[in-house]
């Protein structure tokens with residue numbers, strides 16, 4: 001990945017120099033502007049004058065049982081949105097579509113990796129969600145209970161999320177690629193009462209044995225009383241009598257209608273775990289009214305969703321992108337969506353383009369890491385297909401390098417589709433910095449401007465605004481989808497996001513602002529690695545490594561990677577008496593993969609007699625990063641033992 005869109009790992013001041021000058025500009029095509037929902041720049045100025053009025057107008061387009069009495073109550077770091085309002089989010093996502101002309105419209109067109117297909121109308125989905133909600137109730141789940149969802153990308157995943165929302169239960173979706181241990185920790189952290197999983201799922205022709213993995217996790221999850229198993233294939237599994245129930249049997253018995261449980265606007269909708277710099281993953285809490293308003297409004301204006309659009313967000317529902325832009329935002333807009341279970345290169349590298357052509361996809365949202373893979377596979381794959389149905393493209397998850405942006409624009413968008421590069425996080429709930437496709441001229445590599453109603457700035461360490469140049473990204477006003485806390489850890493919530501500057505949210509990203517007030521996100525400034533669009537905490541991987549019997553100490557850093565953006569390089573010191581060998585290095589890589597999941601698999605494993613440390617014993621990761629990337633070493637004066645570096649460099653070259 002070129003330096004243009006890469007962060008400079010240490011500090012943020014230096015980041016300005018790393019950017020290439022990008023002079024290309026892309027105006028919204030006039031044909032697009034003509035029909036765009038937002039097509040006048042006044043949308044920015046009006047919202048900036050009165051952000052709460054902007055959000056209240058958006059919230060007013062949703063279904064409320066009882067209207068709020070106050071839009072916002074803000075006492076940093078605690079926000080309450082639509083105070084006094086009562087709702088059930090499924091009424092906006094499902095019930096209202098039964099009477100507004102969408103009843104028999106396709107809500108989800110799903111394709112499994114082997115090629116099987118299912119279509120659900122809004123009416124179908126409504127019934128499925130109601131039935132599953134009743135099944136949950138029959139197993140004792142009630143308002144406020146936590147339900148863990150560990151499923152492949154099948155429609156039942158969406159149905160399960162909405163079924164929780166129907167009865168006011170809080171879902172915690174765990175990405176199906178996570179290991180049993182990761183699942184166990186997440187279930188235990190929020191004390192889930194029920195787990196819904198599948199016998200298996202398909203990925204690149206292989207079967208992922210979810211129920212088997214879930215059983216390993218459940219051996220150590222005392223809070224889980226019941227397990228529901230979706231039958232995806234004919235995969236072997238064990239059923240534990242009394243605890244395990246087949247999804248299809250429960251659905252046969254369940255009643256067709258489940259009255260929505262109305263909850264306070266601030267009632268939690270879900271918990272989603274994400275990596276932070278230290279310790280275990282953080283259970284990010286999102287609530288109903290504000291989150292739904294934010295995802296609804298951004299889906300409507302950023303993706304410009306229209307009656308006849310076919311929207312495809314390629315993310316997995318195990319990540320926030322799937323929560324916000326498969327389940328809640330698009331469904332509240334009543335749009336038709338494509339959902340796909342498997343890998344983009346299965347059986348061939350044109351699977352996505354086949355789907356776009358076959359399903360007539362109009363709006364397509366994916367990640368830069370995928371775009372870089374498409375680029376590498378070559379234009380012949382998209383060129384084999386008629387992609388002319390596409391009218392708008394989006395990206396999310398990491399900075400997109402300008403070449404990838406331009407390739408996406410030309411090869412996929414046929415030079416006619418605007419691109420929305422959307423910056424946001426698990427914690428922000430919805431898109432925060434993004435072009436509006438009918439208003440904002442784009443510059444490849446820039447997420448452009450804050451969404452209407454959002455206020456973002458670039459600040460220095462002291463909180464002073466940088467009007468032009470690089471610094472820390474900061475969100476300076478509350479927004480409806482903001483996280484309301486970390487499950488069970490109030491102090492960590494304050495320390496992580498709210499203690500850098502008083503009353504201002506710190507997302508942990510570096511960014512630059514240019515002469516046109518455009519934002520250029522430079523990446524994380526903390527010890528979080530963004531690999532293939534997924535946040536992985538270096539700490540977590542290190543903790544996994546030191547659990548191995550041969551490892552005394554470990555340090556993990558991110559290194560540039562052509563496709564993944566960043567890859568993981570692990571440096572370990574072995575326990576006395578343990579000899580380094582290639583076999584051991586492979587074992588350690590497999591060990592991490594087993595402990596956390598394939599997304600955390602280190603690309604490099606270096607065994608070293610010692611790690612560079614400060615005199616107070618802190619591992620100097622930035623020096624490891626310099627070694628791993630072949631850069632000139634930064635300041636080494638604080639090293640306790642300078643000789644370590646030469647030994648380490650030699651070892652690195654050998655490994």
Ligand code: PRX
Pocket residue numbers: 274320321395396397398399400421422423424425426427447507508509521522523524530533534535
């Ligand atoms: O570093 C930013 C990067 O991804 C982080 C958020 O990761 P996560 O919570 O997993 O959510 C990903 C999907 C919303 C951010 O702190 N990031 C996300 N989108 C962009 C981005 N970096 C640059 N440009 C983006 N468009």
